[in-house]
Amino acid sequence: MNSGENEMSEKWLAGIDIGGTSIKLAFFTETGELVHKWEIPTNKDNRGMAIISEVGDSVQSKLIELHGDVSPLVAAGVGAPGPVDTDKGLLFEAVNIGWQDNFPLRDLMQSALNVPVAIDNDANVAALGEMWKGAGKGSKDLICITLGTGVGGGIIYKGDIVHGSKGAAGEVGHITSVSNGGYMCNCGKTGCLETVASATGVVRTALDKLKVYDGESLLKPIVESSGTVTAKDVFDAAAKGDKLANEIVELLADYLGIALANSSAILNPEKIVIGGGVSKAGDILLTPLRAKYKKYAFKPIAENTEILLAELGNDAGIVGAAWLAANKIG
Amino acid sequence: MNSGENEMSEKWLAGIDIGGTSIKLAFFTETGELVHKWEIPTNKDNRGMAIISEVGDSVQSKLIELHGDVSPLVAAGVGAPGPVDTDKGLLFEAVNIGWQDNFPLRDLMQSALNVPVAIDNDANVAALGEMWKGAGKGSKDLICITLGTGVGGGIIYKGDIVHGSKGAAGEVGHITSVSNGGYMCNCGKTGCLETVASATGVVRTALDKLKVYDGESLLKPIVESSGTVTAKDVFDAAAKGDKLANEIVELLADYLGIALANSSAILNPEKIVIGGGVSKAGDILLTPLRAKYKKYAFKPIAENTEILLAELGNDAGIVGAAWLAANKIG
Numbered sequence: 001m002n003s004g005e006n007e008m009s010e011k012w013l014a015g016i017d018i019g020g021t022s023i024k025l026a027f028f029t030e031t032g033e034l035v036h037k038w039e040i041p042t043n044k045d046n047r048g049m050a051i052i053s054e055v056g057d058s059v060q061s062k063l064i065e066l067h068g069d070v071s072p073l074v075a076a077g078v079g080a081p082g083p084v085d086t087d088k089g090l091l092f093e094a095v096n097i098g099w100q101d102n103f104p105l106r107d108l109m110q111s112a113l114n115v116p117v118a119i120d121n122d123a124n125v126a127a128l129g130e131m132w133k134g135a136g137k138g139s140k141d142l143i144c145i146t147l148g149t150g151v152g153g154g155i156i157y158k159g160d161i162v163h164g165s166k167g168a169a170g171e172v173g174h175i176t177s178v179s180n181g182g183y184m185c186n187c188g189k190t191g192c193l194e195t196v197a198s199a200t201g202v203v204r205t206a207l208d209k210l211k212v213y214d215g216e217s218l219l220k221p222i223v224e225s226s227g228t229v230t231a232k233d234v235f236d237a238a239a240k241g242d243k244l245a246n247e248i249v250e251l252l253a254d255y256l257g258i259a260l261a262n263s264s265a266i267l268n269p270e271k272i273v274i275g276g277g278v279s280k281a282g283d284i285l286l287t288p289l290r291a292k293y294k295k296y297a298f299k300p301i302a303e304n305t306e307i308l309l310a311e312l313g314n315d316a317g318i319v320g321a322a323w324l325a326a327n328k329i330g
Numbered sequence: 331m332n333s334g335e336n337e338m339s340e341k342w343l344a345g346i347d348i349g350g351t352s353i354k355l356a357f358f359t360e361t362g363e364l365v366h367k368w369e370i371p372t373n374k375d376n377r378g379m380a381i382i383s384e385v386g387d388s389v390q391s392k393l394i395e396l397h398g399d400v401s402p403l404v405a406a407g408v409g410a411p412g413p414v415d416t417d418k419g420l421l422f423e424a425v426n427i428g429w430q431d432n433f434p435l436r437d438l439m440q441s442a443l444n445v446p447v448a449i450d451n452d453a454n455v456a457a458l459g460e461m462w463k464g465a466g467k468g469s470k471d472l473i474c475i476t477l478g479t480g481v482g483g484g485i486i487y488k489g490d491i492v493h494g495s496k497g498a499a500g501e502v503g504h505i506t507s508v509s510n511g512g513y514m515c516n517c518g519k520t521g522c523l524e525t526v527a528s529a530t531g532v533v534r535t536a537l538d539k540l541k542v543y544d545g546e547s548l549l550k551p552i553v554e555s556s557g558t559v560t561a562k563d564v565f566d567a568a569a570k571g572d573k574l575a576n577e578i579v580e581l582l583a584d585y586l587g588i589a590l591a592n593s594s595a596i597l598n599p600e601k602i603v604i605g606g607g608v609s610k611a612g613d614i615l616l617t618p619l620r621a622k623y624k625k626y627a628f629k630p631i632a633e634n635t636e637i638l639l640a641e642l643g644n645d646a647g648i649v650g651a652a653w654l655a656a657n658k659i660g
Contacts, residue, residue, distance in 0.1 A: 083630075141495045155596055155597075162596075164631075165469075165470075165599060166630060167598070168628065168631050169596060169597050171596075172596065175595045175596075176588055176592060179588055179626070187628060187629060188629055189626070189629070254509070258506055262505045262592055263593075263596050265501045265502065265504050266492075266499060266500065266501075266597065267494055267596065268493070268495055268496055268497070268498040296519070297506075298498065298501045299518055301496070304495065304498075305495075
């Protein structure tokens with residue numbers, strides 16, 4: 001090594017997770033150890049036009065604050081809330097933010113950060129995060145599903161995200177769970193897994209069942225006083241042995257179990273990772289879900305697939321974005 | 331080129347498709363043009379122990395017959411009727427033939443043929459054949475499904491077969507189509523797609539419906555005279571406008587449509603290729619199937635996925651086996 005190089009020079013990857021409310025940012029070492037993380041609000045004024053420069057300024061300030069100069073940063077990954085053309089670095093649109101018409105996110109970020117950038121969809125980036133440092137660590141074949149306000153997913157095959165022929169692979173939330181009838185989904189069809197397995201879906205199922213349920217339930221006083229229940233109310237009541245709440249959880253587990261079993265018949269994953277707010281229910285959801293999965297999955301697959309809770313929570317996006325920076329550039 | 335080499339020397343790939351009744355064999359050029367194909371019966375005596383040497387002898391005789399010596403053969407691919415460990419070249423078992431206990435098919439075939447050999451499951455090999463020279467030509471992301479006595483499948487992603495973490499990917503036939511109840515499947519669970527979408531399944535649905543159907547149907551005299559109907563009888567009657575037969579086809583299209591739409595939500599394939607005996611129904615099946623697929627698939631996927639009939643028929647296996655020889659050796 002010649003004297004012009006510093007053996008101890010650090011190389012950092014930026015992981016950036018752009019959401020509708022806030023932007024999560026972090027620096028990681030090349031092996032994925034967290035150096036520092038922080039957040040800034042998402043400035044949606046003027047159709048999100050200020051976001052790029054605000055991210056660029058924030059990253060630069062943080063580098064100077066932490067290191068005195070910008071030299072450690074070598075690459076960045078970005079997760080964005082919309083469908084992405086990863087090859088061209090375009091975001092088709094991000095309705096939450098206002099970006100549209102094949103927004104050239106990668107090139108704009110590269111200009112703002114002065115390092116090479118790779119981008120992907122936020123659900124895919126979260127899945128990569130769980131593979132790299134979370135519940136999927138050590139696995140290369142994963143189905144990741146996020147049960148939040150909606151239902152998102154990321155499919156990992158041979159250690160990389162499956163994008164499919166038009167970038168729409170991993171749309172686990174739009175598996176049709178109810179073949180005839182079912183609730184209308186935002187996507188325009190009915191009966192999607194998202195309509196029954198998201199937090200919103202759990203609440204809707206609960207309210208529908210409460211309307212016609214004659215028996216006692218811990219959920220009744222809640223809906224009487226507040227006009228609604230939350231998904232958490234349902235899981236809490238189920239944990240206390242409430243019959244109606246357990247019926248709702250059983251139905252959720254049934255829809256999720258068959259969707260994941262049938263996805264597994266196609267892919268034979270090593271692990272299935274469940275994240276998002278609904279997954280905070282923990283064993284109250286996992287126990288019936290594992291039983292339903294075993295019922296519906298092809299036996300050689302059922303015996304060899306682990307169903308696990310996601311481990312990284314809201315950090316999955318920044319970790320996965322850093323994985324992009326480490327693996328998709330060069 | 332020195333004088334010791336012959337500019338016109340041919341290089342052939344052997345494609346070998348081992349079935350329970352017959353073994354299909356062929357030579358192809360390296361670009362997949364058929365040179366010659368033939369069949370030999372499957373000798374199941376003594377748990378199939380003679381098959382390897384009979385294939386070896388048959389290939390050698392044919393090379394001498396066609397070329398005067400064995401020099402053209404450079405590699406071979408083999409499709410086998412059972413689950414395969416492609417890396418180790420083992421067949422876990424082939425109940426139809428009698429092979430079991432991790433039968434070392436690849437190494438035995440290499441010894442018999444004196445060229446390098448690659449092996450895979452017969453459904454996967456048929457899918458590769460359709461990708462290389464059939465309905466999937468030019469595509470790299472395919473779902474192939476074979477509707478025969480059973481229902482098999484092969485998933486192609488980025489131009490290669492998806493095996494999954496334990497080699498059980500592509501088990502399309504064991505997607506659970508009927509979540510509660512449903513017919514018992516050979517795999518040990520109930521309600522598999524195979525129980526309703528195979529030729530056997532179509533016949534069973536028809537016989538069940540005929541038992542309770544009060545109206546006129548072209549199928550009634552058939553079942554009265556022969557005791558049963560065939561899947562072809564059902565499609566023929568549907569083509570003539572028979573109401574009951576069309577109900578049976580509609581139900582089949584519904585089960586297939588939702589299974590393929592949900593598989594597409596995971597993979598976003600470019601094409602779906604339908605093969606096997608039931609696919610001979612042609613448009614009588616394809617037209618309602620495309621309508622059901624459109625109903626159940628996520629819109630951006632439905633708009634960009636072609637559903638096509640397989641083109642190679644019984645030759646898909648030898649073509650796909652030759653693809654293995656061309657792409658999986660070296």
